[in-house]
Amino acid sequence: MIYGFDFTDNICYISSYDGDETKELPACPCPIEIEERMAFINDYRKDTQDAAVITVETLTKELVDAVEKEKNLTFLSKEEAFVEYVLQNEKGVWQRNTAVFEFHKGSFCFYAAGRRGKTIMTEKEDIMLPEKGLNSAREKDKFFTKWVAEKLNHRQISTVYLIGEEFEGEWMELSLASVCHGRRVFMGNHLFSTGAMLWKAKPLEKKDKVMTGDYHPYYWGIRAFHQGKKDVFVPIIQPGSLWFHTEGRIDVLMDECEELEIEGMHSISRQEMKLTMPLGLRQEHPTRTSKYRITMRCTGTKGMVAAVYDIGFGASRKGTGLIYQEEFKLP
Template sequence: MAEAFYIGMDLCTDFTQMSYYNDIKREPESISQLNNKETYMMPNILFYSRDTEHWYVGGEASEARFSEDGIIVDGLFENLQNTEPVEIAGKKYTYKELFLMMIKLHVDSFLYRYEQAVVKKLVITTPEYNRELHQILSGLYEIMGVPEDAIEITSHMDSGLYYIFNQEQELWVNSVALFDYNADGLNYYRVDITRNRKPEIITVIHEDYSSQMNLAKYGTDTFSMDNDFARIADYEVKEAYISSVFLTGIGFSNKWMKKSTNVLCQGRRVFVGQNIYTKGACYRAVGGEYKDFYERFFIETKENVLFDVGISLGDEKDTFVPIAEGGKQWYNTRGHIEVILDDTDRVTLIYKGRHIDFEARETVKIHGIPKRPNKTTKLDISVEFDNPSEGAVIIKDLGFGRLFPTTNKIYRKEFSYVKDNSLYN
C-alpha cells in the first residue's frame, strides 16, 4: 500500500524548500537535498543530461552539470512570461512547462526515497499573491497526476501564521513578532490576538523596512546592519507586549547579530530559522487535524475576506445559506451551490460580516427563462473574488434534465465592500 504524504513547499525565485508531515513526531520535518543531507534550500534549476537522457533538479542538477554533458535551464521564474520556446534534446518546451516540470521533480525527488509514495496534499506557499503564477500553478495537479483539491496555494503570511499557532501556546500568549529579511529587504509583521470574543481575532500589522534595510545596502558592513536592525527592533518590540520573536530569511543566515540580539532577547524567546514558511504550509496541508485553527480564530489580514456571501432560503426563519465563507485569503475564497426555485423567479443575496455588525441584501430577478412548472428551474450559484473586498456572484440556469433543457443564460452580479460597512453593486 502506497504511503501518502502531506507536503509543504516554500516556492521562491531562486530556491525551494520542502517539508513533510512526520506522523510519529506529529510535526513537519524539513526535506534535505538528495545529494546533500545538510542542505535544505534546493536551487530552482533543471539539467538535462545527454549522457543519461535524464532530467535533474535542484542540488542534483547543480552537481550533474559539472560531471555530465547536457543543458542547464535556470532563470525559470524570470522567464515565465517569455513565449519563446526552448529546444532541448529535439523537443520544444515553453518556460511554463519547464517551470511546472521543476516543481514536479522537486516533489518526486522526495517521493523516490520511498518504495511507494504519493502526495496526499501539497500546499505551496509563495511570498505574496501573483495572479500569473497562480494561474500557472492551477494546472500543476494535471502534471502531477493528483486530484485538483490535492494542491493548494497560499502566501508566506498565511503559512507563517499556521506555523506560529502550531507552536506551544506560551509562545503566543501575547503578540508575536516576525522579521523577514530576504533579498528584497526587511519586512516586519506583528501578530496580535483579541481574546475577549469568539472566535478570537488574529490581526497582522505589517511594516515595510526594505528601504532602510536591505542586503545590497550593507555588503560586508555587518556592524552597521546590526545597529540599524537593533534600532528597528527596539522600536517595534516597545509597541506591544511581545511573547516571542521569529527571524527568517537569508539575511539572518549569517551570525552578525550582536547588539540586536540583546534587544530582542529581553524577556522574550527568539527563534531563527529558514523553514518557517514550508513547515507552516505543511501544517496547512494536514488540514483536518488542525481545523481548530480556523474554528478558534478569525484571521484578519490585508489579503483575507471579512464577510460571507450567501443566499436566503426565503422561509419563515429567513435561513442564511453561505456560498463562500470569509476568514481566508480572497484567492482561496470561493464556492457554489445548486438551488431549485420554489414559486419565485428571484434570488436574495446576502453579504454578512464575520465578526462585525454588517449585513447587506439584494434581490436578483431571473429573467429571460421560459415559463416552467414550479420547482423545475435549477440554478448554479457561485461566488468568486477579485480582491479581499470585491467579487461577483454568478448565477447559471441549469434547466431541469431533459424535460426543461438549460437556456445557458448566465447572470453576473458584482459587489464591492468598503470598511464603513457599505456594499456597492
C-alpha cells in the same frame, strides 16, 4: 513521505515527514517560474504517492486550479503555514501574540498571529528595503532595530522567529537587545516549510477559525424594507471565503433613488465602511419602480468592485443594464 517546500527567490527550504520523524533538509537552489518549480518538485519526489505542500505569498484561483490535476500537490499561504507551525510547536503561545521577521537578500517581511475571540488572526506586511541597499553590518543593525521597535513595541508579543539567510552572521547588536527584550527569540530557515508539511502530515482539529489575509473578513449589505420590516440589513457578501471565491448579489426594487449606500463591517474588529453609489434614478426614471441588481466581488485581497444593474420590471419595461460601478480598496 510528505514534503513541505518554501520557495524564496532562488532558494528552496524543504522539510519532510516519513511517518515517524520530521526532518529539515538542506536548502538548495531552485528555479523562479512556477511551472519550473512544479517540475522541480516532481523531480524531487521519489514517488508520485509522496505528498507535497508548497508555500506561496498569496493564494490565487490560478494556483488552486493548477494543482487540481496534480496528484498529492497542494498550495498553502505562508501565513497559514506560520499558524500551523506555531500551533503544533508552541503550546502556550496563544496567551500572547507571535511574530516572524523574514529577511532575504531582496525582501523583508513581518508576520504576526494571535487570537481574537474564537478566531486566529494573522497579519502580514512587506517592508521596502532602502534603495541603496544595506551594505554593512551597521546599516543592517540600524534598519532592523527600527522595525523591531515599530512592530513589537507596545504589543503583547511573547515569541519572535527570525527567518532567512540575511539574519546569518554576527551583525546584530542593538537590534538583538531590542528584539530579545522580554521575548523568546528563535532563528532558522525552515518555519514555513515545516508548517506546510505539518499541515498535511499532522492536521489539527482546530477549535478556532484561522483568518489569514487570503480570506475576506467583511460583511457587506444594504439597509432596505424587507419582509414587512423597515431598515433591515440585507446581506450581499458574508465573510470567511477565500478572496477569489468571494462574490455576491441581490435584486431589489427601487424608485427615485438618488444614491445607494452599501455598508461593510469587519467580522472581527467591527470596523465599519460605507460605499455611496450615485444612481440618479429620480431624473432617469421619475415615479417609476424598477428592479435593480447589486453585485459585489473581490479583485484581490484588498480590492473590491461593486456594480448596480437596471434589469427592468417584468414585461412593462426592459432594463438598461449597468448604471454604476466602482472599484475600491479595503483598509
